[in-house]
Amino acid sequence: MRSSIVSLLALGGSLFQPFSSATPLKVQNEIRADSWPFGPLVTSGRDIKNTQGGNVVYAGANWPGHGEVMIPDGLQHQSIETVVSKIKSAGMNAIRLTYAIQMIDEIYANDGKDTTVKASFTTALGSTNGPAVYAQFLEKNPSFDDTTTRLQVFDAVAAECLKQKIFVHLDNHMSKAAWCCSTGDGNSWFGDTYYNVDNWVRGLSYMANHGKNWPALTSMSLRNELRSPDDNATLKSQSYNWRDWYINIKKGTSAINSANPGLLIFLSGLDFDTYVTPIVQGTSLTPSSDKFSATDFGGYRDKLVLEIHNYQNSASNCNSLQSSLYNSGFQAQNASDPKTVNVFPVMLTEFGFDMRGTTYQGTYATCIASYLKAQKAGWFIWVIAGSYYIRSGTQDFEETWGLLTHDWSDWRSSAYVSSGLKPLAEATAQG
Template sequence: MSYPFKLQIRLSALPVPVPVITMASSSPTQLLLGLLLVLLASARAASVSLPALPLSTTSRWVVDADGRRVKLVCANWAAHLEPVAAEGLSRRGVGDIAARVAAMGFNCVRLTWPTYLATNATLSSLPLRWSLERLGLRESAAGVRVNNPDLLDLPLIDVFREVVSALSSNSIMVILDNQMTTPGWCCSRTDGNGFFGDKYFDPEEWLKGLSAMATMFRDTENVVGMSLRNELRGPYQNVSLWYRYMQQGAEAVHAANPNVLVILSGLDFDNSLSFLSPKQVKLSFTGKLVFEQHWYGFSDGTDWENWNQNDACGVAVESIRTKGLFLLQQGWPLFFSEIGFDMSGTHIADNRYLTCFLSVAAEMDLDWAVWALEGSYYIREGILAYDETYGLLTWDWYTARNPSLIERINSLQSPFQGPGLPSSHKPYNVIFHPLTGLCVLVESTNVLKLGPCHESNAWNYTSAHELVLKHTGQCLEAKSVGDTAKLGTGCSKSCSKWQLISDSGMHVSSEITKNGTRVCLEAGPDGVITTDQCKCLTEDPSCDPESQWFKVISSSRGIPGEASVLRLPSLGPWPPTSSSSR
């Protein structure tokens, strides 16, 4: 279902410079988007800055140096493929790419690297020009000469440093992710990079590489974390070796750079951390440990296509709960460092997965990272200029591939919960609609409508299953099938009792007659909330329940009217920020 109403955003928080629009390379649609960006950016009152660093952890939260929650909302930027350089440098200036990350509302980049970049001096000292030309990528080298001339003849390790520096200039935090040992596309079970002892995975060389990278960026403020290894996998994987080497890797990184978060991945392509439930890691330090987990639509097989959507979401959530989400309840930070989906919006399974993920991300207030930033690769699996359909950016890196997606995830780019938020000691509920990324607001006529979550009313979902508007004595009432949902004062009536039903737990349902007729909240195409017959509760895999999916979540954000913590996105296209590469 399409929703024609638009997210209303506060212009003062938009973190992008005023663009200069040129006619030569812009389509009418791009020109219109650019003009809108000019109007938005001209109203910008303040730029976004890095949090107080370094970061640390307290219970399940990542916090800044002042003890305030920092929500990691990241884009994955690949730099581990055969050229051993951050993708896109042939398309846009490195500073421009960093500005695009910030403009889309992200505060962090998970920047990948192969071990050989840190341990093989011949490779790390190779000029970027030569690295591209040895692979036959002369067109890419020519593109770098145009867009990043200062980088073309730098050694690969210095190009990597310049990328980190450009991100710092745009107040973007960096997590260094050791993706592979040998440069190349990740991952398969038999690529020799999967687990300790594999053909290309010598534990000693890996430890040497981690120490070298941690040391290299010890004084680089915006490098806030290091992910020890991506997607451990393959026939050699086992739990005992995981504990041995991951603990050694964590100690090596902390010894070289005690400022960074140390991020540990699990087994089975980072789908499982279940072995940690009975036995935690033992480290000499505290306050720096974070775990990471991956979740893609294909992680759940064909369930999203073949099952009823409520069933598929319920089963998928229970699976990730047993494989990793339990760590949050145990008081450990968990970072979903790769979530990904086809950005075209035409892949049914990915669309269904995404709505389910957003519901979990809102309910648990997860830290997360999208795969991927890049709209295309220099070369991937032998294909030149490979189009990344999972990419946030278009093939030419000019604008957002799916602008509506950027709007949809905006409400999840700022924390709902955690230390240091305005209402940390007096949390309340908001009613989140994952299909749109919006929340339920009460209009002056007591009609309910979807709107920006930073403008959400403060609700209280009571133990008696009432949805009470705080400080008013009014509660949500269901009148009849097809009627608009409104506030009333009959909070003890059955029509004011709201149960969370279906296997997804996202149908918010009430009983309107004594014979048991039930209705569910539904968001109409105009965003107005109605009460209608509950749909898709059966096993029909073709039924779409998402207009009736809501999550009642906890929030400690400031009540509307108070200072906002929302970091607002811009959809592009974005012009160059300067003529230089940084």
């Protein structure tokens, strides 16, 4: 098996490529319509539907790949198959796989050739640690070799997700590869230091097109946690608003849909994606008087999904927390609410908490779970990662919020997984 994969890599092809990139999308979608994931998926009111008419609800975990190495984390500790199997074993059916625009920028700057994983580890972790961690990566994932590129690792993750029937949602987390997020990191808003809008649109298009070869890929987001560009006072005062949000999200949605019309597209809001209320209620996109309109999205209004994040971990009142979730976005799923102008499916694409101790028994964790169950709403918990290759300058960084232990071998809190995570997945996952 290794020799055949190595031969494919030497030819510069994708590691696992069920479809040629030259295969017409119509043909790809016809094949997918008759087998899992029964795509392309579409929205219908508050629901997401597959080609069989069944509802699809994501119940999954975030899998970071936007850090400096620019491949999915944890693969020096475990194989791709092992990580996906752990996700599957908890009853989850989806991953939110993150990436950085920097990866695509570097491909363009290198005449269309991607960087090898070997080189990327060395660049990110240094001339001593990089090769050492890369050797561990090869030991755990022996189908790869020195010619393997970053995108081929993403290809392999998507292929394993197809094998195990795990939906892939691709999320642009950052422009410059690094830990996310702060208001001063230069990645916060359209036009910020590292957030070149043209490169971002180009990157969305590139990944959407590349994703045609991933049958498990059913959706993409536009951008993770848009936030105030506090490092740029002029940009903040003149552009950080819903008017400029609308201008740019129309560019992003068009780029994805033009490259891959089969994908759902997730729209995130302001203030670290904590609310999307103006979209839901159809109020003015200030400082403009314009409002969100389905006609601005041509024939793909049925591809749009809203997403929000919630980290109100200090919540002490469940009713208050659930009201916050409703008013921040989940109102869009309630067509009977007179204030709901635009009905959408809504997903909680990030929430999470410290996996040590008994935090999972507290108000925040239990209240979030009960709300998602009642709403039959999609979700991605932060985070599957037990550790990161590097985070904020610290290599092999311990992630105490991670579902998995430091070496990704076991659940960090088996008590939470059995009494909280699995029941949540069982009550919500569909498709």
